[in-house]
Amino acid sequence: MNHFISATDVTSIQQLVDNALQYKLNPFLDAQLGKGKRIGLLFLNPSLRTRLSTQVAAANLGMEAIVFNVDKEGWALEFQEGAVMNGTTVEHIKDAAPVLGQYFDILAIRTFPALKNRADDYSEMFIKQFIRFAGVPVVSLESATLHPLQSLTDIITIQESIKQIGAMHKPKVVLTWAPHIKPLPQCVANSFAQWVNAWGNANFVITHPKGYELAEQFTNGATIIHEQEEALKNADFVYVKNWSSYEQYGEILPANTNWMLTNEKLAFTNQAKIMHCLPVRRNIELSDEILDGPNSLVTQQAGNRVWAAQAVLAAILNTLNQSNEPTDHC
Numbered sequence: 628m629n630h631f632i633s634a635t636d637v638t639s640i641q642q643l644v645d646n647a648l649q650y651k652l653n654p655f656l657d658a659q660l661g662k663g664k665r666i667g668l669l670f671l672n673p674s675l676r677t678r679l680s681t682q683v684a685a686a687n688l689g690m691e692a693i694v695f696n697v698d699k700e701g702w703a704l705e706f707q708e709g710a711v712m713n714g715t716t717v718e719h720i721k722d723a724a725p726v727l728g729q730y731f732d733i734l735a736i737r738t739f740p741a742l743k744n745r746a747d748d749y750s751e752m753f754i755k756q757f758i759r760f761a762g763v764p765v766v767s768l769e770s771a772t773l774h775p776l777q778s779l780t781d782i783i784t785i786q787e788s789i790k791q792i793g794a795m796h797k798p799k800v801v802l803t804w805a806p807h808i809k810p811l812p813q814c815v816a817n818s819f820a821q822w823v824n825a826w827g828n829a830n831f832v833i834t835h836p837k838g839y840e841l842a843e844q845f846t847n848g849a850t851i852i853h854e855q856e857e858a859l860k861n862a863d864f865v866y867v868k869n870w871s872s873y874e875q876y877g878e879i880l881p882a883n884t885n886w887m888l889t890n891e892k893l894a895f896t897n898q899a900k901i902m903h904c905l906p907v908r909r910n911i912e913l914s915d916e917i918l919d920g921p922n923s924l925v926t927q928q929a930g931n932r933v934w935a936a937q938a939v940l941a942a943i944l945n946t947l948n949q950s951n952e953p954t955d956h957c
């Protein structure tokens with residue numbers, strides 16, 4: 628694997644999931660793989676799980692991880708080609724990224740969308756500029772439109788839970804929109820849809836109020852149902868997440884009451900396991916009774932972030948190590 632930005636960077640999702648579950652059984656299986664290598668974790672936005680799980684994963688592989696909170700500690704970066712830098716930005720990505728590529732063997736970057744201009748956000752300019760100018764593999768720690776480490780984690784969690792509950796059929800997985808007080812990115816929902824569709828081992832349903840349709844490039848393959856109770860029927864897994872409107876870009880639409888998941892709604896499901904990427908606004912996005920109840924997978928899911936990150940870093944390290952192997956010359 629060269630870069631990890633999207634499901635399309637992965638040859639076999641199932642292989643990556645299996646590798647991650649191997650690491651969960653034996654965290655130090657490849658403790659020498661990253662010896663002498665460094666990863667730079669660059670944050671332009673806050674994080675708890677992504678930052679710490681990736682640091683733990685790197686340590687398990689023998690790598691050194693250095694965190695740089697670019698938003699608080701770095702120079703304000705400019706990403707526009709040809710920018711006349713007479714405003715607040717101090718350093719162009721064309722200058723900063725190659726320097727970072729000199730310091731690190733892998734760069735990992737978190738950046739959120741501005742949610743002002745859909746075309747700008749969906750162009751993924753920030754992460755593409757890092758790839759273009761850094762000269763080393765780039766891992767997305769969440770970008771403007773996708774959160775691939777989260778989605779890999781989610782599939783790992785579904786797979787291990789299927790084994791635990793012994794389901795014989797393809798699980799019904801429902802992604803449900805939930806309320807929130809702030810406009811949030813579509814990244815987690817886009818990415819979950821992209822990965823579940825690419826994985827192909829679930830009957831996948833998305834439910835949301837009208838007006839919250841996600842980009843078809845990610846949802847193609849899923850069944851869309853606008854009545855939440857109908858969608859929840861016989862669900863084995865329910866993934867709860869808020870996102871702002873894609874059509875009326877970045878907006879919260881009026882009159883979306885009664886979409887928070889409760890035990891009353893859980894009764895429509897097949898005793899579904901409940902997932903959320905965290906952080907979660909309790910009793911707005913998801914009820915206490917669900918989060919504190921026996922069906923919640925959220926802590927197990929967040930714990931699995933380590934194994935997802937470890938599987939991805941190992942795949943990139945294997946590619947790096949292969950490219951550094953001496954070739955035979957005759």
Ligand code: CP
Pocket residue numbers: 673674675676677678769777904905906
């Ligand atoms: N789920 C997730 O990405 O959590 P953090 O924002 O805390 O990293």
